[in-house]
Amino acid sequence: MPIPMQTVSEWYNEIVERAGLAEHSPVRGCMTIKPYGWALWENIQRPLDEAFRRTGHQNAYFPLFIPLSFLAKEAQHVEGFAQECAVVTHYRIKTNPETRNVSIDPEAALEEPLVVRPTSETIIWDAFRGWIQSYRDLPLLINQWANVVRWEKRPRLFLRTAEFLWQEGHTAHATAEEALQEALRMLDLYEEFVQEYLAIPVIKGRKTPNERFAGAVETFTIETLLIDGKALQAGTSHFLGQNFARAFDVKFLNAQNELEYVWATSWGVSTRLVGAVILSHGDEKGLILPPKIAPIQVIIIPIWRSEEERASIVSKAHEIAAHLRAKGLRIKVDDDPQHRPGWKFNEWELRGVPLRIALGPRDLETDTLEVAWRYTGEKQTYPTQEAIQRIPEWLEATQLALFERAKARIQSQTHVVDSYAEMRDILEKAGGFILAHWDGTTETELAIKEETGATIRCIPFNTNPELGKCIYSGRVSQQRVLFARAY
């Protein structure tokens, strides 16, 4: 990718704002998602929501506020989130009409402070207690679309905001085996969605105990690598064991009439995925959006020299748009007289529209149009009918090509490494994924993190067991794990 590693951060902020995805809000760490960014998020949400329904999940909604005492019920869970909680302590403010000052009314303190949810396990499991009596109530498969708040010290637009939007699935099962299968099934669903819709290759695996979700028995993850060589956790799925069932006393009667604690999972993906798309496919001209999620799949730009030409060309452009919309495509005709064609070319490239059609006086005479591909920059003229017919296949081909391009990039950024010195060298120079042996201890993991900034992103599923020596301690290792510096 033609964006130098050192400038990616600057590029990213500029693109997010100039492309109209989002902007910084008056509240530190929180962003305003603008219409184009929201349309993109909706195009991510919709197919995901459909997939959850197909797999038997139901949507529900739980409160934004969580009583402080609820968080305290699962020891590891509260430990994990304690450092980043926003807390509501009062329910009223006072106004002074003379000074026009507004202040918190000290008389109005809540008896029990409310935590703005950083995640909803606790309030959901409190509710589940009342929903589950018998094995006949299981499995209980619930999903929630919501906003959550984690008071991040170092926010970044989309990638790590203090408030973010996500879905969180929460399920309850009669057996450990069934819950584990559910956690793995949803991880597979995430993998398929991210690769197929976002054209982002991911590596599936399990987290080390140190990187596990607070309160989970096992955390599974899909990890990807962005253009600057930094890793991003794109989605997670947790096997929670009976931890939350015990904390919230959720039991069921099994077929033998015995009381048992329920087994649980939770899983989520967030608006972070928008950041992943930007930093997987973008180039120096701006965004490159995969056709399946692009708010506009084809932009049509009419070009005219006089008012007479304008009328006939614009009407031809809308005619072409109608044909394409009839095929179920998302099309926009940019007939805004405020801007000239060159301005529009740049603008829609910045916004990442996969295909562009330019239609001018020359084309009107020959019944042709010019097609331009965003991801290659290639331009070619086609007879109008042929173009209309072939655009769906071109969009599909673009979707696949973006995935293959990202896959090749990540492959080139992935290094199988057998010496610690080499690992440090690669991390310093270009970043990337490092596949190396690890002795399985948290001490080694933390020491490597301390010295290199790299963490174990996951213990990948799809690697063959391979005996080796730990890159750090020299002790025996059963398989390679995936290291990287991460967002």
Next chain:
RNA sequence: CGAGGCGUGGCGCAGCCCGGUAGCGCACCUGCUUUGGGAGCAGGGGGUCAGCGGUUCAAAUCCGCUCGCCUCGACCA
């Protein structure tokens, strides 16, 4: 939380050192000419200079305090 940077029309910035009529580019409004890779000319509108206090005849500018945001780190399912 540590280190840097920045708060001046909607956006990006200059002016501050050396106090004295708030300026430039983009955007916006009007008109004409333009339109196949970010158009040109002419005219025009818009700013409590982050806030509070101090020094001074006079403060965007000097002094003090406060607030906010950004970047880089530490931290972070």
